[in-house]
Amino acid sequence: MDSGAYKIVFSGSMGAGKTTAIGVVSDIPPVSTDVMNTDTSQHVKATTTVGIDYGEVDLDHGEKLLLYGTPGQERFDYMWEILARRALGIILLVDNSRPDPVADLNRFLDVFEQFSDEGAIVIGIGRTETHPKPKVEDYYREVEKRKLVLPIFAADVRRKRDVLLLLNALLSTLEARER
Amino acid sequence: MKLSRTSQAVFEVLLRELLEQATGLEAASISSIDGFQIAAAPVHGKTTGKIAAMSSSLHALGQALVREAGCGVCRQMVTQGDRGYVIVLEIPGQNPPLLLNLVIHQESDLARLLQVARACAQRVADKLALAK
Secondary structure, eight states, rough: TTEEEEEEEEETTTTHHHHHHHHHHSSSOBBOOEEEEEOTOOOHHHHHHHHEEEEEEGGGGGOEEEEEEOOSSSSGHHHHHHHHOOSSSSEEEEESSSHHHHHHHHHHHHHHHHHHHEEEEEEEETTTTTOOOOOHHHHHHHHHHHTOOEEEOOOOTTTTHHHHHHHHHHHHHHHHHHH | OOOOHHHHHHHHHHHHHHHSSSTTTTEEEEETTTSSSSEESTTTOOHHHHHHHHHHHHHHHHHHHHTTTTSSOOOOOEEEEEEETEEEOOOTTOSSSSEEEEEOOOOOHHHHHHHHHHHHHHHHHHHHHHHH
16 A cells, blocks of 8 residues: 555445445545446345445545445455455445344454454444434444444435544544554 | 346357357356356356356456546456456347356467457347347
8 A cells, every 4th residue: 555545445235325425525536336236126226336436535644545335245245355455444334224234234244343453443324314223322232242342323425524424433443543 | 137047048058159169268158237147158167156246346347447547448358367268248239238258268369369259249149139
C-alpha cells in the first residue's frame, strides 16, 4: 500500500448498501461492477455486484481512503478474502429488513472475525427506520457472544453523514489501538 | 436463472460440438452475466459453478478496466496459466447477456487462440438464434 493511502472494505449481504455507501462518499466517480440480477427469487434488486466497488475519499495532508466493496452473494465469497487482504478495516453492513439479519451478520463475522486482531471492524445496521427489530442492542449481544467489542450503529447509507460516521468510527478505533 | 431441461440439453449439445470442432479446447461452459452456470461440457469437467462466478467477476472487472482506460468495450478476458488458458467472453446478441467460458490446453499461438474463442462465441450465438 502506498504511504498515505488506507484500504477500507465494505462488506455485507446483497442489498445491504455497499455500492450505495461507497458511491455517496467517494470523491471520484466510483468504479462499479454491477450487472443484471437474473435470480430475483433471492432478491428483487435489478442489479448485483459481481466484482468490486471502488471509490476514494481525500483526507488532509494528501492522504486518502481507498474504499472497496465486495459482492454480497455467497457464490462470490472468494472475493471477500481477496479484497480483505491488507485492509485497514472492514465495515459490515446489515440489512435489517432481511428475514434473519442477525444470521447474516454472523455469516460475515465467521469470515472476517479473525481480521479484528489486525484491523478494525465496524457494523452498520440499515433500514432500522422501517424495520426497528432486531435492535442495535440485540446485535451488541450477538457480537459479545463472540467475545468481540465492535462499534455498531444504525446507519442509512444513502446519507453521506451516516457513511462518514462509520468511517470515522473505524479510524477512531484504529487510533485508540495505537495509543 | 432457471432453464428448462430441454434448453439446458440444447446448450450442452452445442458445447460438446464446440469441443469436437475446436482443437485444444478442453472444457467449455455457458454462464449468466451474474455468475450462474447454465451448461457445461464435459458435464463434470473443469468448468464448475465456481468458474461461472469467477468468470462473471472477471468479465465485469474487465469491462470496468477497459472503460477506465478509455479502451472502448471489453471483448474478452484471457487468463494464462503455465498449463493452459481460461478465456471469458460475452456471447454476442444475447438478452439477458451470457458468457462463454473456455478452458484451453497450452497454446503457443495466442492470436489463433483468440480467434478460436471469438469463433466459438459466434457459433454459439448463431445456434441460439436458430433455436429461437
